[in-house]
Amino acid sequence: MRMVAAVMYEQGLPAPYADSCPLKIEEVEIDGPREGEVLIEVRAAGLCHSDLSQIAGLRKRTVPVVMGHEGAGIVREVGRGVSEFKPGDHVAMTVGSGCGYCRSCVDARPVLCEVVGASRSRGLLMNGRRALTGHGRELYHHSGVSSFAQYAITVPGTLIKIDASIPFEIAAMFGCAVVTGAGSVFNAAKVRPGQSVAVFGLGGVGLNSVMAARISGASVIIGIDINENKFPLAVELGCTHTLSAFDAKLVETVRELTNGGVDFAFEISGSRAAMISAIEVTRKGGEIVCVGMGASGDLYQYPHTALVAEEKVLRGSLMGSCVPNRDLPLYFRYYTEGRLPVDRLKSGTMHFDELNRNLDMLERGEVLRQVLLPHG
Ligand SMILES: NC(=O)c1ccc[n+]([C@@H]2O[C@H](COP(=O)([O-])OP(=O)(O)OC[C@H]3O[C@@H](n4cnc5c(N)ncnc54)[C@H](O)[C@@H]3O)[C@@H](O)[C@H]2O)c1
Ligand SMILES: [Zn+2]
Ligand SMILES: [Zn+2]
Known part of the structure; x- marks a missing residue:
């Protein structure tokens, strides 16, 4: 399937980013979900200072990569063997889950999972695959999420089911800003x-x-x-x-x-x-x-x-030393109870063509969380 996404080809382009345009907005190809994978229609994605640091080249990334590591959307298709989610479910996407079996995972410290950590740093999905292609060349995933895109392929471990009453623009901030x-x-x-x-x-x-x-x-x-x-x-x-x-x-x-x-x-x-x-x-x-x-x-x-x-x-x-399935449902409950008013952190929403300019705004400290709406 073809879709629009924000791709970073090169790190270290200079600010102002509105001029150097480190994020190229283009059509890319996304493969359908294979066994153990889930296709998400991304409805909202938050812009984090870590995106800015990677664009500035402070920490190395595999490129070209579809950026974005917090988001929320709707499950559209599930691959064979996925029983936790079904089409139509509303979900938040997060980074901190693990393989479930290694020493860190059994110790309730999945953010330290070496299996997932290795895939993450190599720009692969947790199962070691890449599902994105641009100009005939395979693209890398960002932290197994890549939410600056209209659709994302991911694995169930990166997803938290949320109540359909929670706006995507708010839910999008939970996967990194809130959990961290x-x-x-x-x-x-x-x-x-x-x-x-x-x-x-x-x-x-x-x-x-x-x-x-x-x-x-x-x-x-x-x-x-x-x-x-x-x-x-x-x-x-x-x-x-x-x-x-x-x-x-x-x-x-x-x-x-x-x-x-x-x-x-x-x-x-x-x-x-x-x-x-x-x-x-x-x-x-x-x-x-x-x-x-x-x-x-x-x-x-x-x-x-x-x-x-x-x-x-x-x-x-x-990532807040989190156990996503334990912590995120609790944080969503605090939000619905009014104790964690995450909505106050949303500075505004943006479309793809405003992403680079928003990097400058975040760098200048003018905004808190700007939320991308990939479908306009
Ligand atoms: N540990 C993690 O898992 C994790 C996850 C997400 C983000 N981060 C990091 O956390 C940091 C914050 O991310 P964010 O998205 O909230 O960024 P942000 O840009 O929204 O906020 C950073 C704030 O720090 C302030 N600041 C800058 N220099 C300062 C100083 N010397 N003293 C006090 N305040 C200062 C800025 O004015 C700004 O308000 C970044 O370094 C980011 O990379 C870490
Ligand atoms: Zn982040
Ligand atoms: Zn593990």
């Missing part, structure tokens, strides 16, 4: 009522951490960003305080507000400067949860003796 931000609080940090947190980076992911910290009962939630335009919504979603990352007294102020430092600092901006501040604002015995990602190979520096003497923990968290 909320999971960093619930799964990685395990914040308890009364504890204090600082969130560096109040973007699509960081604001989900703010909302999750509020659900967890955190008593102090400090939002920190370089862009003060992000503060009003952050306060609405749960921040008890907001501070500029440029504030010379940032560390001092956080320590004063929290009687010596926060229990948990979440670094969700991908900035080295933020990571240094995150370590400094954390109390003795506290944890720094590292979610933001810069370029692969980036080196960070921290005072090692202080880390030892103050028993601080640096903890990485990928």
